[in-house]
Amino acid sequence: MKKLEVDQNKCIGCGMCAGMDPDHFEIDDSGLSTVINQDNIENETISQVIEGCPTGAITIEEIENEEKSTDM
Numbered sequence: 001m002k003k004l005e006v007d008q009n010k011c012i013g014c015g016m017c018a019g020m021d022p023d024h025f026e027i028d029d030s031g032l033s034t035v036i037n038q039d040n041i042e043n044e045t046i047s048q049v050i051e052g053c054p055t056g057a058i059t060i061e062e063i064e065n066e067e068k069s070t071d072m
Helices: 018-021 045-051
Strands: 001-006 026-029 033-035 058-062
Touching: 001 033, 018 026, 018 045, 045 058
Parallel strands: none
Antiparallel strands: 001 058, 026 033
16 A cells, blocks of 8 residues: 655655646744645655655655554
């Protein structure tokens, strides 16, 4: 499973991502970008946003599904 992420330590709040793709990004109360939607994240617009981020704060990460074990 893939997840769209913004590294808050790298983000400078320029707003490029929210301007290009308001369906997936918004600028939060602290002035930094945040992901608001994980649907359809592998598309051309998000690829452009990732490439255009001036600090490289936006990534798509592969995450493992966490299965809860009932064994104790």
